[in-house]
Amino acid sequence: MNKIFMLLAIIVSIVACKNEKKQDLVTVDKPQGIYEAIFIDVNNTMIPDDVDKNILKETRLLRNLNLTDPDQFWGDKQNFYAYGMGSLDIEEKGTYYFRLNSAGKILMRLNNKEIVKVEDTDKKQVNEGKMYLDSGPTIFEFEYFPGNMDPYLVLEWSKDGENFEVVPDNVFNNLDALTVHPWEGEEESTTVARQADNSLSDDEIKEGWKLLFDGKTTNGWHTYNKPGTIGRKWKAENGALVFEGRERFEFYVAGRKVEIGPVDKVQDGGEDIVSDESYENFELNLEWKISKAGNNGLFYTVKEDPKYDEIWKTSPEMQVMDNEGHRDGLIYKHRAGDLYDLIAADPVRVKPFGEWNKVRIIKKEGKIEHWLNGTKVVSYDINSEEWNDMISKSKFSELEDFASPGPGKIGFQDHDNEVHYKNIKIKEL
Structure with missing residues (x-):
């Protein structure tokens, strides 16, 4: 009997071991994708102007940026273009080092700052970049084109620049992690009769205000670094200084x-434009409205110099x-209203696209204020230690002429999208 029991025990043990091994081999479902990537059936990352807008596209949800399995890409397709956008949950603020292993062309940005860019499609490469990140969600974007190589991407990071690890899945998130707050507070009411656009009242003339836009011509403005000229996309139209925008593949x-x-x-006929005159201490008033999903920028310490190709490199x-x-x-x-990439507007006072927003910018002896629709939303001092510390951690840190005390020019940006400005007036302080 003992031998029988022993034999049964051995059989049960063997069956149990087999069952355990079977359980180990059970396929575990892959984690569901959480951020969107668009795969586009083209043969180059530089999409031509005449590309068919109905070209084949496919949306996929991805879990991370470590794309090593061919199934994570677009089936058997070769030479596709991929664009992905999501967020990284940054637990601790500080400088982060990133290393991207790739096969093919890759461009990666964090909060719209380029971290890694690879132009060679003929070999695998490892490229590194670094960036100071605040705690909380950080937007990441990547553009990818593998060319004729097998697609491959692996993203690693490090806090010391030496000990790298693959960015964990739980750091990746979708865009729901970022909240865009609507208008905060009540709109300022007024019973004062509105004066004609692009005009000065008698009181304004006495106080020293000057019009920077007459409502009828582009006089007083020129293309950055090209005095006496202005691109045909900039025009005076219906009482506004308008950049007409351009069509792009979207x-x-x-x-x-x-x-x-x-x-x-x-x-x-585009490019940034600036005022003919320069100003150091001033109050600037104007109104703007933007097209749907549009982007533009207002600059106020612009320095013209051939070594710079765009106005953002010299001005907040x-x-x-x-x-x-x-x-x-x-x-x-x-x-809208933010000191771009440096200080968030607080409170939020922007109106929807297609509606006019009132701006007031005050600059005096290095102290600067942003006002939007009747409320001060940003203030800073370029002479302060806080400013120097903030710039040292930003993408502007290597721009020697950024935010100079002045005098500087007022500038508007060519950022592809249609935008309107009017009632542009300035008073020197």
Whole structure:
């Protein structure tokens, strides 16, 4: 009997072991994707102007940026273009180092700042970048084109620049992690009769106000670094200084418009513009309205110098944007009224696209205020230690002429999208 029991025990043990091994081999469902990526059937990352707008596209949900399994890509398709956008949950603020292993072209941005860019499609590469990140959600975007190579991406990070690890899945999130707040507070009511657009009252003339836009011509403005000229896309139209925008290849990720493809701002009559005159201490008033999902910027310490190709490289920016439609509206410190990439507007006082917003900017001896629709939303001092510390951690840290005390010029941006300005007036302090 004992031998029988022993034999039964051995059989039960063997069966149990087999069952355990079977259980180990059970396929576990892969985690569900949480952020969107768009795969587009093209043969180059530079999408031509005449591309068919109905070109084949496919939306997929991805879990992370570690795309090593061919099934994570677009089936058997070769030479596709992929664009992905989501967020990273940053637990602890500080400088982060990133390392991206890739096969093919790759461009990666965090909060719209380029971290990694690889142009070679003929070999696998490892590229590194770093960025100071605040705690909380950070927007990431990538554009990817594997060319004829097998698609491959692995994203790693490090806090010390030496010990790297693959970014864990739980750090990745979708765009719901970022809240875009609507208008806060009551709108300022007034019983004062509104004067004609682009005009000065007798009192304003006595106080020293000057019009920077006459409502009928582009006089007083010129293309950045090109005095006496202005691109044909900038025009005086219906009492507003208008940038007419341009058509680009566009698609939507999580409801946000993305525009890609080549742009020649010189040939098509665009480029940034600046005022003919320079100002140091002043109060600037104007109104703006933006197109749907549009983006633009107002600059006020612009320095003209051939070594700079765009006005943002010398001047802080008050953001002009449709927060609800443009993808930058998801990025903290990139929304309408913000000191772009540096200080968020508080409270939020922007109106929807297509409606006029009133701006007041005061600059005196390095102290600057942003006002939007009757409320002060940003203030800072370029002479302070806080300012120096903030700039040292930003993408502007290597720009020696950024935010100079002045005098500087007022500037508007060519950012592809239609925008209107009017009632542009200034008073020197």
